[in-house]
Amino acid sequence: MNFRTDLALESTEPAKQVRTEQDGCVLTRIDEDGGTYVTMEVQAISDHIDSNDSLLKLVASELEALLPKEGMILAAGLGNRSVTPDALGPLVAEEVLATRYIKGELARVTGLEGLRPVAVISPGVLGCTGMEAFEVLRAVVGEIKPAAVVAVDALAARSPSRLGCTVQLSSAGISPGSGVGNSRPRIDRKTLGVPVVSMGIPTVVDAATLAADLLGREGPQDKIAPRGASMMVTPREVDLIIKRGARLIAMGINRAVNPSLSVEEFEELT
């Protein structure tokens, strides 16, 4: 039986998982296939975060640990902005502060000297651009030569209880859309030539996966994928979940890369 999930937490045997808890957040570490997966589970992601938010601090510090200490970061918001549960990446891209062009006179005038350079891109999806996200990223990486890429994407979970309240970071890269059965070329260190850290939040459960979980076997196609349409299970408030998740991840990236600025300052500047 095939359960679709992008969460290492759901696809790895428990014996490989190291769980700790801090500040109401369950943190799980998994090392597999040469990659590290870190998952943070909370009750709910808050709508209002400041620099002292404990989940934000955790996300920023875990991300920082996976990134090189120096050099430009390219933040890539994967997914389709026009498809609600897939819009996480593009929304994150809107809130990450691009600092790569803030230098020289501009940096002096604005008081933003000494920032670590960040570039931001939303590469779009194949159906809208005619290009794999991977192709766009490979091109841009070749052009601006970042020290690392942070690739953000909405994820699929197996369990509905994880939707909107789980954050996964990984050094193993990402296959966009893998959890939703529409897998694209892998984006990782091997294919891009620079370290790739992936970040994501589960926003949907594949209906076929829920059916299999309920039935203990494959569900009837006509009920879970009528006329081939893929059905997904998602919380009614998915728009809200994505808005909050995007903000958390964007601020996590901002603070991990440029800890000298506060959440308030990033808000003013983006």
Next chain:
Amino acid sequence: MNFRTDLALESTEPAKQVRTEQDGCVLTRIDEDGGTYVTMEVQAISDHIDSNDSLLKLVASELEALLPKEGMILAAGLGNRSVTPDALGPLVAEEVLATRYIKGELARVTGLEGLRPVAVISPGVLGCTGMEAFEVLRAVVGEIKPAAVVAVDALAARSPSRLGCTVQLSSAGISPGSGVGNSRPRIDRKTLGVPVVSMGIPTVVDAATLAADLLGREGPQDKIAPRGASMMVTPREVDLIIKRGARLIAMGINRAVNPSLSVEEFEELT
């Protein structure tokens, strides 16, 4: 077992249903509790419709049959614009041409004389406005005294195969949110004092309903409503389905009430 559905097609015994087919559309009529329900099922709703579109003609003529021949129409787009699968009504409201103020000099200058008056409102939802949609409608009906109300809302279906490709009209009024388990005061002739025709398209299946359908019994709460969050099943392309459905319903209302204008003219004027 409780299957949530807003479709008479799914809640009425087949013996009461009269089915016909025309132009690739299955039309079902049901008379129940003094109300008429008309359902149109198609393969998919098109993105491009003109005045000759057969489904549009059907929607417009069925709606016309349920409306009084004369007098002002109040079109009400129910639901929450910020919740994707619930945004059908508010999106319809944006595309219905409000003609109530086009009279006298303005009508002469624009060549829009002799139009039947239409007013349009999106009453919002209780959580955002602090008012029941019913309260806002009752107030506005008292103020402008329309001959009838057309109330549009996103619906819940029992079967995923009906999502986005079924249109229901009814003379029985509507209980907003009933299909999604969040029922609000009924909006109908009795409560508003004028005839109410409801129109809708199913956009979600309640996850509990899908689970019960698959299992033949209630599903486990933790899987289908973790922490009380209500999960819904919806096609991945729900944004698209709603956009297309909103356009069809809005043009159906426009053409039913003011058949002298073409789809192209309504597009230019809204």
Next chain:
Amino acid sequence: MNFRTDLALESTEPAKQVRTEQDGCVLTRIDEDGGTYVTMEVQAISDHIDSNDSLLKLVASELEALLPKEGMILAAGLGNRSVTPDALGPLVAEEVLATRYIKGELARVTGLEGLRPVAVISPGVLGCTGMEAFEVLRAVVGEIKPAAVVAVDALAARSPSRLGCTVQLSSAGISPGSGVGNSRPRIDRKTLGVPVVSMGIPTVVDAATLAADLLGREGPQDKIAPRGASMMVTPREVDLIIKRGARLIAMGINRAVNPSLSVEEFEELT
């Protein structure tokens, strides 16, 4: 010569104006025609505000002084959500917390007991709804009988330097669209039967007004209103100005009416 402006600051003789300054904000009070106008001018409205923001505190306290001490408040977001510089009111409506329905069991469970009731409405504009904003408000006021109405609208200024950095409150009500030459029925205590406090931020300068200001006489029609189209002058970053202004005003209303909740709590709840 006709200079269009909605700001009492620009239309009243200086002798009638009482100016003070506090916390970097110039506050001007004007009493005219039995109404009070309060204007707050700052360098720029911040993107990030918390409960200690000095401008927010000022807005909330000035609003509180103009409102009755008790009873339900109806917050009305005037204007057209689809016209960028006119979207201030509708955006404010999205961020004002509607508390009217939070009572009894719901209040106890959520810990939101003892809140002052607030209802929220965006009445839309005549061209989209076929109804004057005034008609919708009169209907709703009759239905829910609030103690007062707070009516928010985007304003027109005479001077470009005031765009996006001036907040005006008034007890004199409002004529929606007056500053932009498209005046609608007045919304005030006389027409609605309850006290009306208006709030607004200037987002545009009428191009004819700028031309007259530059030339000292009426400008040439073909340059400032070609083919009758009305041109406006607005900052390039008008989208940002409106977003920030909407947030400030919404939180000003929230805090004036329910000071027991913090900005963070209002953010979580809307």
Next chain:
Amino acid sequence: MNFRTDLALESTEPAKQVRTEQDGCVLTRIDEDGGTYVTMEVQAISDHIDSNDSLLKLVASELEALLPKEGMILAAGLGNRSVTPDALGPLVAEEVLATRYIKGELARVTGLEGLRPVAVISPGVLGCTGMEAFEVLRAVVGEIKPAAVVAVDALAARSPSRLGCTVQLSSAGISPGSGVGNSRPRIDRKTLGVPVVSMGIPTVVDAATLAADLLGREGPQDKIAPRGASMMVTPREVDLIIKRGARLIAMGINRAVNPSLSVEEFEELT
């Protein structure tokens, strides 16, 4: 005196302009600096266009004449999606059909065989991405090697009467933001290595330009650029103008490159 304009029509001496008229559209050709500029002026751009729309046919045929006969086209939507008058390019990108990935089995199954390949990108703006649009385009051009680039951008005009009703095509490439005084590295054949056709519609007049036009000299800084903020003049209905213009240009590109598909088919497919 410096009049900002992106329209060759406004910056070239009349003697160099060849004007013709057809179907209510004034067509002007200008050859300058080795580049061709074609301008089409109409009364207004329609909201509803089909394959027989005369302006659409003109735009498509003029574009076709400037493009190579064969090979992949990269359509680039320049500008900032979040700044209303600058959103033309990104909106066009949403409506251009990306066909580059429709080949082999997918082409056979969908009946979309033999289409000319098109890729689409919105490179964003420096302040949001930290990268010049030019850098992103150079990277992507290097990666996918198109036969030509079509670069779409909102333009600045000198005369308000041209806003929203003028389309300019050019083989000379484009300096994004040049008309609005924020010029970026040039995007043309020389810098990208492949032919670049630019397309645009004027959406703003720089306030300093309008002031200079009215006064016959530079206007006072405090009135037209208070605190350095750049003011622009734009029609009240700029959102509508951009929506209509984006659709016209997108369909112009679609039809120029893949004339076997109708406007209706492009609508269904994007």
